[in-house]
Amino acid sequence: MKILYVVDQLQDLTSDPLYFGLVRLLGQQHVVDFPSKDIFHRAEAKRWFFPLVPSLGLDEARVREWLKDGQFDFVCLASARQECYANLRKLYSPLCFPPVVFIDGADDHHICRDVVDEFRPALYFKRDYIWAFGNPWLDRGRQLIVFHGDRSLMARTFPLPLSIVEDALPDVGNVPKRYDVSYRGHASHPRRAKAVRLLSSMGDITFSGAVYARPGDKLYKLRHGFWGRLWTKTFGGEAGPVELDRRYDPDEYYREILASRIAVHIRGGGYTATPRYFEIVALGTMLISDMPETLIPNDFEHGRHAVFCKSNLDDLRDLVRYYIHHANEREAIAREGHAHLLKHHTCERRAEYFLDVCRRLL
Numbered sequence: 001m002k003i004l005y006v007v008d009q010l011q012d013l014t015s016d017p018l019y020f021g022l023v024r025l026l027g028q029q030h031v032v033d034f035p036s037k038d039i040f041h042r043a044e045a046k047r048w049f050f051p052l053v054p055s056l057g058l059d060e061a062r063v064r065e066w067l068k069d070g071q072f073d074f075v076c077l078a079s080a081r082q083e084c085y086a087n088l089r090k091l092y093s094p095l096c097f098p099p100v101v102f103i104d105g106a107d108d109h110h111i112c113r114d115v116v117d118e119f120r121p122a123l124y125f126k127r128d129y130i131w132a133f134g135n136p137w138l139d140r141g142r143q144l145i146v147f148h149g150d151r152s153l154m155a156r157t158f159p160l161p162l163s164i165v166e167d168a169l170p171d172v173g174n175v176p177k178r179y180d181v182s183y184r185g186h187a188s189h190p191r192r193a194k195a196v197r198l199l200s201s202m203g204d205i206t207f208s209g210a211v212y213a214r215p216g217d218k219l220y221k222l223r224h225g226f227w228g229r230l231w232t233k234t235f236g237g238e239a240g241p242v243e244l245d246r247r248y249d250p251d252e253y254y255r256e257i258l259a260s261r262i263a264v265h266i267r268g269g270g271y272t273a274t275p276r277y278f279e280i281v282a283l284g285t286m287l288i289s290d291m292p293e294t295l296i297p298n299d300f301e302h303g304r305h306a307v308f309c310k311s312n313l314d315d316l317r318d319l320v321r322y323y324i325h326h327a328n329e330r331e332a333i334a335r336e337g338h339a340h341l342l343k344h345h346t347c348e349r350r351a352e353y354f355l356d357v358c359r360r361l362l
Contacts, residue, residue, distance in 0.1 A: 021351030
């Protein structure tokens with residue numbers, strides 16, 4: 001199988017790790033990124049949670065030649081950004097073109113109708129896949145609304161959660177457990193600040209972490225005037241420890257997780273899991289998280305691979321205290337979670353899932 005992987009130059013948390021998984025399964029000659037993506041190949045552009053592979057060095061003329069010769073089984077549109085669409089338009093012909101597979105890594109539940117109408121994707125993979133209410137009638141009704149009644153598109157749309165390139169995590173050596181619990185994240189949702197406020201106020205528990213805010217972020221504004229009063233009125237307290245415009249070292253971030261008996265993940269502005277959800281488990285620390293509201297195939301099971309708290313975080317402190325005082329249960333969950341991640345949520349396993357759907361339905 002040979003794939004043309006049409007990309008843009010911005011980082012994509014869904015399709016970028018999938019690229020490395022596909023390269024490892026199929027070989028780099030069978031996963032051709034167009035145009036060549038710097039963070040895949042150039043040391044100066046490298047992201048600390050991705051590896052590097054050599055560039056194939058193919059220009060547009062060579063890619064066109066391979067398309068004309070029918071060398072690609074399908075073309076992957078690898079992001080939901082205009083730059084990526086423009087790159088596909090350079091090559092696309094509606095009359096004679098391999099099947100298009102769209103990866104929508106946007107952290108929202110909206111369907112990109114413009115992509116569907118213009119490129120007519122044979123398959124649509126969505127990071128923030130429609131979640132379930134547990135009632136068949138409600139589920140079907142909501143899906144029809146999101147898909148604008150397009151039952152054919154519904155049938156060819158599949159969830160594609162994030163994955164992790166485990167061997168790209170920095171090796172920070174043997175780190176002793178110094179903290180009972182840690183949480184660190186960008187200040188993109190009030191729940192994140194609430195989690196820091198709750199955890200940092202537990203006098204009998206050692207906590208490490210903060211939320212980060214930069215100019216323009218919600219929490220940056222909550223230190224002053226109207227926004228601060230609105231926060232207090234709405235959420236009943238201060239925003240909690242906020243480090244403004246903070247830059248931190250990747251090794252520092254991972255070392256904090258490793259030094260924690262429990263690490264917390266809280267969703268941001270979207271509905272689905274962030275990389276931290278998988279990073280915590282990959283590092284062998286027990287995960288406590290609010291429940292992702294989107295479908296993750298082979299997701300972690302509560303009490304077996306991870307622990308899920310209420311979305312309003314009302315039980316977060318009780319869960320932390322329980323598992324700090326029940327070390328055997330905590331460590332068993334961390335071990336089971338790590339084994340489950342290796343089985344289902346690495347970039348290689350996500351690529352296997354992706355290829356299985358493509359092979360069956362294209």
